[in-house]
Amino acid sequence: MKEIRIHGRGGQGSVTAAELLAVAAFEDGKYSQAFPSFGVERRGAPVVAFTRIDDKPIRMRSQVYEPDYVVVQDATLIDVIDVAGGIKKDGLIIINTEKDAGKLKNISAKVMAIDATKIAMDVIGRPIVNTVLLGAFAGATGEIRLESIKKAVGERFSGKIGEKNVAAVDAAYKAMEAHA
């Protein structure tokens, strides 16, 4: 079983990202589960969402404590929350930041940085990074096929918005694939 924890702020679409990961993993022929950390959601407040992916049906209902992967939608969270908490030894953290991964202080785990905000502004025209980070996740980890992420994103958002989000997924995937 692979466990993913997504950190973001209310309104950044962390829960949607977790759901779309689950949809995409299922599209790949796997079992999946996505759930929020059930806070009292407020725009801007730190939120956490989780996704599990496995070859067999998933029965576990606890939160994720030892993630294989962590996705951080907003680098300002690093100062507020221990985003690396419990991460597995060979785990990977994907952070949305314009900085170099090596320059991020206080994180011991393996980190890959992506300027998802820039990709979102360039491709979507708004600083909404959740779908961008899904592309980055697929590119960096290889856990989910790019096509499945694109299908999940394309089905969730209709019309022009959907097309732009799919294009952003593509751009992020390519950016990460080059690094991975």
Next chain:
Amino acid sequence: MSSKLCIGGIVEPGSTVINKTGSWRTFKPIYQKEKCIKCGICELSCPENCIIKTEDGYYEIDYDYCKGCGICSNECPRETIEMVLEEK
């Protein structure tokens, strides 16, 4: 804040002061004093009371609690307040 719980979930007033909601911001309002006409619309429209009148009649922004909603920037008739992506 006391580490012990009070019966009944009873709390003293003012506890939200500890929660510096300024960290929730994605966009930060930048106030440009030279454009300001002191109309006070920004102060009235801020839902968080984060725009504070100074002694000279101009304004400053309380970044400890400003959530970056951008209402002040939107309401200002002189485009005095610019919303910029928060430095990370």
Next chain:
Amino acid sequence: MSKLTVVEGSYAVAHAAKVCRPDVIPAYPITPQTHIVEELSKFAANGEIGACEYITVESEFSAISALIGACAAGARTYSATTSQGLALMHEVLFNASGMRLPLVMTVANRAMSAPLSIWNDHQDSIAQRDTGWIQLYAEDPQEAADMTPQVYKICEDNKIMLPAMACFDGFILTHVYEPVVLLEQDLTDEFLPPFAPEHILDPSNPKTFGAFADPGVYSEFRYMQELGMSAALKKIETVADEFNEIYGRYYGGLIDGYYLDDAEIVLVAMGSVIGTIKDVLDELRAEGKKVGLLKIRSFRPFPTDAIRNAVKNAAIIVPLDKSISIGKYEGALCTEIKASLYNTKIDIPVLGYMFGHGGRDIPPERIKKIVSEAEKAIVNGITIESSYVDLREELL
């Protein structure tokens, strides 16, 4: 093979309610039940539930009152609620069961305030234990969805005619996205016959429901409700089998077991924690520990005989409760299990634990800790009969 789709638990349940063809849905939104009634209001507005009337009532008290009126008039009804909403219905819940109206209501289990909590535990439905409603508890979104047509079939049986709550854990199951088979309309039509009550409110054939009962007859009416509950004991089992025949899915009848046959330590639980426990038991069994799980599906009627039979060879029984009776310091399962074993030849220690109240997460380690405490109690005996296993002493 039925088709799986990744949906939210609430959607799966709303869809299940839809294919049961309800005639009237009076509902009032409340977290974490809201998504269920939102989906149903969309279905109704789109004309996807036939001539169903969706009533936006002004409170849960109105919702349950409208349910009673509609059901008495012969309509199949549905609603969903939780926590304070269910508590607001309390008075009328007795009227529903006393008038022998087979209402079906989903309860998205949530803690009771104060202090305010929107998160999961079982206190809301457990507090309604004595209202005369059937109560079943689901372990995952699929079971919660599948339970919906099952409870209609159970409570509309003319020997039963009692209302039912289909309970599933708020947020943990209402807000999870996972692959679920959405109930097929044709299979549901095959499984669930139309509602055909013997008595209905009809102006051309007037009747009074829930009329006055003096001391000479009141107990007899209450006893007839008990007979209805007794009939449900058998019906819950047969309906689970019939469901399995048509849809190919089975979750147990009144109870279900996991590694139960040779278990020395028997954990007893209801709801979503069942899944976590099963994963932990796979691990502990691999280490050679003889631990098993007794899943309680039906809390009302309480399956006393089935439980006695299931636990009789255990060395210790460990009920795990998401509710507390303050003043007794134990949860409902603990109390009821102990009561079920008294006056029998079964003399097995019962070690109760409460956990997961107000949404506190239940990690696998907590289940392992409980098992290791039970191992010690087998050797040393029980010192504390019931306690919170996840209490944060440092805050007291």
